Amino acid sequence: MNKVKFDYFIKGEKNQYEVIIGLEVHAQVSSNSKLFSGSATKFGAEPNSQVSLIDSAFPGMLPVINKECINQAIRTGLGLNAKINNDSVFDRKNYFYADLPQGYQISQYKDPIVGEGKVFLDMPYGSKEIGIERLHLEQDAGKSIHDIDPTNTYVDLNRSGIALMEIVSKPDLRSPEEVNAYIKKIRTIMRYLGTCDGNMQEGSLRADVNVSVRKVGDKKFGTRCEIKNVNSIKFMQMAIEFEAKRQVELLDEGKKIDQETRLFDTKKNETRSMRSKEDAHDYRYFPDPDLLPLKIDQKLIDDLKKSLPELPDDKKERFIRDYGLTPYEANVLVSEKEISSYYEEVAKLSDKKLAATWMMGDLFAMLNDKGLSISKSPISSKNFADLIKSIKSGEISGRIAKEVFEIMVESGDNPKKIIESKGMKQQSDPKELEKMINEILTKNKDKVDQYKSGKEKLFGFFVGQVMKLSGGKANPQLTNEILKKLLKG
Amino acid sequence: MSIDKEKIIHISKLARISIDSKKSDSLAKDLTSIFKFIEQLNEINTDKIEPLSSILNTPLRTREDKVDDGKIRDKILKNSPKKNEEFFVVPKVIE
């Protein structure tokens, strides 16, 4: 095991460099209404239709916090094995922007709701622990639309005030692959918990990526650059690769790296400096006087802890222990809550191991082909379990099973019905089979002689003939046994 | 702390208020005297004092997660100095 070694380094002119990455993930909290107002949070609504007087910062408007958002942050914190802080404070982060109607974002600065935690990544070179620095609640900003009008920017405040969790990792990530695994892990945990839908296309999950490089063996971190608001894993990976190379080149040339905010240009695949942010770095944080300190009872934390669903790491352990799956299989099958539930439904009714193999093979390939999630699968878990049972019992062969599977995808029918109506049942009656095989051997006397005189390769030919004659339905194992017996005689 | 013109320029930028050069001189003078007054606080040792976090001793009240607001686009846009039927409109942002 673990023969694979970590090997992501950037080659400079003289030195090898290691890449140090820390992520600030912004995850939209799953809630009906916004963090401090009763406006809806649905994606894709008409512009400015989910905006209250509070979200658009009218004079005299005041924030009142949404209880569910607090609970969601606590659940997420528990899912990240983190410390929940009994006392936390909401601060104002002050800056001006067209889509920030208050002129400040309500966030948490010194005293976040969730403190240190950790997650574990399954990498080819083993399990890796990534530290979580903190998680805090904050308001999302609205959206500035620059491309409708050449001289004006349009502002839509639907997103303004939606609750976000900012999850800050320690600078423990070392490669784009680890970033990929980390984001997926965090996303999986939140989806299990139902605290964030993790939909990156809809902007429910975005990240600021901090990148620095240092010579392999160095202990001190290099100067980091922050790449703002990257909204897909692919772009994060590309941005990191570009940025790490850029920094190494600068160091090779004997130049200094400026600590700055950069933007990933998805068209040019490069990062560039965001000049407009330069003087906006002094956010003048201070406790929001419209809100009081947030106190969380230990009882609430304990109650939420008790009501948490089984999390992916525990589920994986259980799949390995109870279902005899390999760590790899278990990992894949717990990657989405829906997948794991589907698998468990199938495994309860049929062979656990075979179910895993078929799910990860044919079922995933089909879903992938069709671009469907498992919850939209044309094959129900019950029907899929029946298919696995039919294979396991020898009622149909693997080859026939694939045909049945295809029909199930098209029709959504139960496999038993398909096997029945199409007469696809495997021939497993030894007498019938023996009769058929005898016929074949009689017809091919010359080949039988050759086989007996040592040309054992011909065994395959006989099997082929049996399959041909039976229309593929002959039980392969039985066929083998009977053939061997008859050819001996 | 004496406040010079340069500081006035820096903070007026942070506060997004343009200040012309003549005004910044008199502002620097005013703010210097105000800060001299404010700095009386340095007479008190506050090393062991917790800052006041809230004048009220009650915990933060929460609300239920219900949608009971929004869907008032006309109301929201009504007072805007520049808008169209759907959006607030502002001069182009130069990134």
Place this chain on the structure above:
Amino acid sequence: MSEIIKKNLSEIIELIKKKEIKSEELAQLYIDEANKSKKLNSFITTCFDNTIKKAKEFDKKPNSASLLPGIPLAVKDLFCTNGFRTTAGSKMLENFVPNYESTVTENLWKEGAILLGKLNCDEYAMGSSNETSYFGNVINPIAKNTVPGGSSGGSASALAANLTPATIGTDTGGSIRQPASFTGTVGLKPTYGLCSRWGIVAFASSLDQAGPMTKSVKDCAIMLEAMAGFDKKDSTSIDKKKENYSKNLKPNIKGLKIGIPKEYRVENMPKEIDELWNKGKSILKDLGANLIDITLPHTKYALPTYYIVAPAEASSNLARYDGVKYGYRSSQGKDLIGMYENTRSEGFGDEVKRRILIGTYVLSSGYYDAYYLKAQKVRQLIKKDFDENFAKVDAILTPSTPSSAFKIGEKTNDPISMYLNDIFTVPVNLAGLPAISVPAGLDKKGYPLGLQLIGKTLDEQNILNIAYAFEKNCNFNNEIKKWWL
């Protein structure tokens, strides 16, 4: 008939209840008086047609069970009023018409009151003389060329000139009590959290509190009862049952312990203020109260603390005025940032800009600990001073202001001397306590002066009772000659 407007609110309420006057007639009297009194510049906006319409509606179905039956009231232009322009005394909001109603004014209308108009105030309530208003300074009816105090200067002026039977203001550092003192009226700043801040244009969120301004202590109790109450839309609103301040008003203060803090005798304070304070002490003593010398050692640091905390909060609260959603927008500026900088430069007046800059500075990187954090620590000490003394006394008696009303323009060039006006009122806001200013006498110029009673948290009834007893025995007479008519 025109003598009616000189009466106290409680008397007028009786007249309405006894059907001796109709709401419409009453409204018309105030409208006529306001129309004759434009020189005082106490109104920014009037809505007289609507007042008459509402008064007629009341007269058709008079409900005398309510606290303020058919009573026309003008309010400070810091309260957002649905359908009526709300300016906060600023060019920034010159044309802003809210489509929502502040909780406090909504409470008044629910009790039967009717809006007369919006009263002038210092811009965003930042000032102590009502000279920072974009809509011009307000005149104190006590004498030509005197300021009414601020920031609720229009409220105090209109009340003293009988242009409204009672009114409401907001008090962040003395903005109700100081103008009340300057105009010979009663002004109460409630415990922080007693009146909802929802719908009031914010100045400094941790200090702002709305309160009544009236001609008598009884009126004050009625108004406070009408406007106060828990509001779930304000996270800092105190969740408690409504109190019947007017019904429970009793002039008996026998045996109460009144603290007299030595720190409120400040340098260069006119002798008259000291004499007035002594007069107050002896009245309370004669009524059976025990006077107890106390010390509030951090009093002198209250004003410096205030001038960090209030501007810091204001710099952030006023960031929303950026020309995007509502209010003034400059046509200058080539991009978004240029638009912001010009909008805020042209839309705000000098005092507001000065305070935004102070606030921005004390929060900025490298200065936060030295100023803002330091101030919040001193604020803790100021609060502790009060907490410790309130274990020993029931209320504290101090002068309301260090001087009587001053001349227009007298202090506009010296911000510090202007700020010093609030020296006796600011500690109360920092500690979140209730305090009332009651008129106590006239100085040698014949200008009124007030005394302040500071109470324990949510002990409004107690300071109202003391003020009520004091009022009955003080024989204060506000001699306002209607020189402007």
